[in-house]
Structures are given as C-alpha cells and as structure tokens.
Amino acid sequence: MKTLKIANIPGDGVGKEVVPEAVKVLHTIADLHGGLKFEFTEFPWSCDYYLKYGQMMPEDGLKQLQDFDGIFLGAVGNLNLVPDHVSLWGLLIKIRREFQQVINIRPAKRLKGIASPLMNPKDFDLIVVRENSEGEYSEVGGRIYQGENQISIQNAVFSRKGTERAMRYAFELASKRKARVTSATKSNGIVHSMPFWDEVFQDVAKSYPHIDTDSQHIDALAAFFVTNPSRFDVIVASNLFGDILTDIGAAIMGSIGVAPAANINVNGKYPSMFEPVHGSAPDIVGKGIANPIGQIWTAKMMLDHFGEQELGSHLLEVIEQVTESGIITPDVGGSATTSEVTDQIISHLKK
Numbered sequence: 269m270k271t272l273k274i275a276n277i278p279g280d281g282v283g284k285e286v287v288p289e290a291v292k293v294l295h296t297i298a299d300l301h302g303g304l305k306f307e308f309t310e311f312p313w314s315c316d317y318y319l320k321y322g323q324m325m326p327e328d329g330l331k332q333l334q335d336f337d338g339i340f341l342g343a344v345g346n347l348n349l350v351p352d353h354v355s356l357w358g359l360l361i362k363i364r365r366e367f368q369q370v371i372n373i374r375p376a377k378r379l380k381g382i383a384s385p386l387m388n389p390k391d392f393d394l395i396v397v398r399e400n401s402e403g404e405y406s407e408v409g410g411r412i413y414q415g416e417n418q419i420s421i422q423n424a425v426f427s428r429k430g431t432e433r434a435m436r437y438a439f440e441l442a443s444k445r446k447a448r449v450t451s452a453t454k455s456n457g458i459v460h461s462m463p464f465w466d467e468v469f470q471d472v473a474k475s476y477p478h479i480d481t482d483s484q485h486i487d488a489l490a491a492f493f494v495t496n497p498s499r500f501d502v503i504v505a506s507n508l509f510g511d512i513l514t515d516i517g518a519a520i521m522g523s524i525g526v527a528p529a530a531n532i533n534v535n536g537k538y539p540s541m542f543e544p545v546h547g548s549a550p551d552i553v554g555k556g557i558a559n560p561i562g563q564i565w566t567a568k569m570m571l572d573h574f575g576e577q578e579l580g581s582h583l584l585e586v587i588e589q590v591t592e593s594g595i596i597t598p599d600v601g602g603s604a605t606t607s608e609v610t611d612q613i614i615s616h617l618k619k
Contacts, residue, residue, distance in 0.1 A: 269305055272574060275336040275539070276308040279359075280315050281548025282558035283342020289610040290340070290563040296614050297571070297579055304576065309336070315346040315355055324358030330366055338570055339363065339541035342563065343548040360543070364400060367538035369531035370430065371437050372400040372510065373569070374545060376497070376517030376527065379561075381591035382600045384522050392497035396517065397441060398510025399434035400531060402427060403461075405507040426461045426506070428468065433534070435472040438504035442479050445501055449473075451483040452505035452513065465506065490516055518545050523599040525549075525559030528566035530573060542570040556605045559597040561587060564613060586616045 278287040291308055298304045311332070313325040324344075326332075333339060344360045345352055363369070377393040378384055406425040413419055435451075442449045451469045455462035466483060473481045484492065486509045492499065493516045505513055518527035527545035544562030552558055564587060571580035595612045596602030604612075 270303055271305045271307060272337045273307045273309070275333050275339045276310040277313055277339065278310070278342040279313070279344045279548065280346050281343050281550050281553045283548055285558045285606055286560045286563040287340065287342040289560040289606060290567045292610060293564050293613055294567050296617050297583065300617060301579060313359055315350040318350050318355065318358065324355060330363070333363070334538055336539050338539050338573070340570065341541055341543040343546065345548050346550060348550065363541055364531050367533055367541070368401070368535060369533050369541055370401040371434060371532040371534060372398040372529060373532065374398065374514040374517065374527065374529045376514070376521055379521060379526060379591050380588040381594060382522040382526065382596060384520055386494065386520055389520060390498040392500070394497060394500040394517065395441065395502055396510050396514050397434055397438040397502060397504045398514065399430055399505070399507050402430045403507035424461050426464055431465060431468045432472055435469055435504050437534070438502050439472060439476045439479055442502040443476070447478060448480045448501035450489070450500055450503045451481070452486050452489050452503055452509045453483050454486045456485060489513065493517065493520060514545060523559060525597070525599045526561040526565065528562055528569050530566070530569045532573070540573055542566045556607065557598050558606050559599050560606050560610050586613055589616050
C-alpha cells in the first residue's frame, strides 16, 4: 500500500468549498485503485486565522508542514479583511520560497463541453513553466524620501542557476509532449535581464537538439495566446510573465475556475504544493456554485507528481466526460452546483 500524507489547507473563500470536493475525488480514486491511500491533515491557516492570531500561519508552521509528502492548497486572500501583500506573503509565497518550490507549472487546454470565448480556439493543449523563486518577484528594493520626492525601487533578480533550472525543466517536459519550447522574453525593452534570459535559453537549447524552439516577446506572445493558442506546446517564462500568461490561459479555457497549478520542489528536500489558479472568489462564497474543476484538476497534477500518471490521465478524461455531458457550473455557462459536478465525476470514476 502506497500511503501519501498530504497537508490540507483550504484557506479562504471558495477554497473551503472546493478543497473538500477534491479530497472526496482523491479518496475515491484511492479506493478504486486499491494500492493507494491518502492521509489528509487539515490546517486552518487563512485570513480568518490572521484576524484571530495576527499571522497567516503560526511561527512553526513550516516545520509542521515539512514532513508531509505534499501540500494541497485551496485559495488565499480576502482583501476586505487583510491586504493581499500580507495574506500572500504570509502563507502562499512564504511556503513557495522557504520550501524551495522553484518551478510553477500551469496547463491550459480546451476542455470538452466548455465554451472558450475565442471564436476559433481549435484544440489547444499547452503548459507554462514559470520560474517561481526570483525574477520580477524578488524582495530586493525599497523606498526612499517622502512626498513628491518619494522613490520606490523594485529590483528584478535573475540568476543563471534559477533561469537555467526552469528552462531545463521546460525542455524535459517538452520531450514527453510535442517537442516544442517557446521562450517568453522582452529583450527589446528590458535591456539587462531579458538579453541574459535569451542567452541562457540559447545555451540550454543546445543540449536538446531534438526540441524545436522559438522566442517570443511577451506582448506578442500574449496576443498569440488569444489568436492562435494551438501553436504552443511548452512555454518557459519568468515569474511575472508566467503569472500573466497563465491567467490568459485560464481565460481562453472559459473560466479561471477550471485552471490548475503546481509549485514544484525539485531537490526533494521539501514537499511540493498544489493549488488552483483561481482566488478566493468572495462574490460567490456560500452560494454552492464555485467551480470545483480547478481544484480537482490540481489533484490530477498531484497524482502525476507522485508517479501516478495513469490515474491522473484517467481523472482528466473523466472531468471532460462530465463537462461534455453538460454538468457544469454557472461560470462556464451551466447551472450545476459545486457538489453536483463533483458527484458526477465520482460517479464516472466508479463506472
């Protein structure tokens, strides 16, 4: 029996609604598989926790998490209660950075039964590999002076190690897919970090002669995501560029509510973390209509990470069987509730 110990952090808003649904799906898969078991330990860390204790997680929170096999996160943030830079840097980004989750991967594909807002989306199936530890989201910088003389400085940090690591991950991933890697750059406008990014990309590409490559400026690349997403396979991008591209990827799928993500620790020292792209969606909390697919697809990515690719692929097939049958939530044009979508996924799994 393979037992996976997972730290379960539903977080804020609809995270508390969709995480239990995905957990039910994972338990169903484990029961059907026979040789797999999940043990979930839930942690109440969230904006509500912050309002009670003055911090998003306890001082020893990372120590509590470090021995788990993985972390399953729902959503973080409630801007009405806690500023975003406090909630995110106190929980989500804190875990990413201190657990060395240096790679963020986010797929986007046309799901059967869900209408894309694009006129002719074709059958796109792409994945963005985002450098997740430095780049534009570094903490280097500060403010000086006051009033009209005030200056804010934010430094982007690109190391050879971090940049090359993300690119090699992208090339290895493309080797198992359609053998094409696109680099997101902006070397015509950002004169130091992006030419450096381009040089590293060219160097790494030499080790993968069987992989087709191209490099696109981020503004043109964002446009191509809208006009012709099916041309792409694997895209490697910096922290900021990858973040923006993947929200576009979610949008062209039909809803940010269906988009999954994984934060990967590549050295094995700490657990990886799996979270949907969507936020806490305070406007629909408590209505029972949050789309659970983003969280359940995230569960599929967790299965893949643990070497259960066959189970993960089957789960995604089942998700599409359900969406194609018309059982979908209002954000993608349906009328089903959160639990109705989950129940149908579980029913199809049992078939």
